[in-house]
Amino acid sequence: MRTPCLLLLTLCLLVSQVAPGVGLLTSLGHRPDHYMCYKNGGTCLYSSCPIYTKVIGTCYSGKAKCCK
Template sequence: MRTPCLLLVALCLLFSQVAPGDSLVIGHRPDHYNCYKSGGTCLYSSCPIFTKATGTCYLGKGHCCKPK
């Protein structure tokens, strides 16, 4: 009975590894959260008319667009 339990625990630990670059800093908010909180919208394309880009979203892959 111990061997299957130990194998299960080993598999759980193996698949629960945090990928490099993922941050687990307490209190850190992703950039898209900050964009939405300040009244912006995250878009992967360029900002539409009557809005301006004020930052980035999705780890720099998108634009935070706010009304002018």
């Protein structure tokens, strides 16, 4: 009974080691800025915001404005 537990523990320790590609997995829960704009009730525009609206952020990695 001890041998399978020891092997399982060893396998878990080997898998949990930090690998070079782990940094790619950190962005899985991150939402893009245009999603957050739409979620907050804004719209993404490449031109300036219309009258009676204001800029509340950016969209598409800073290439557009989020207007609300």
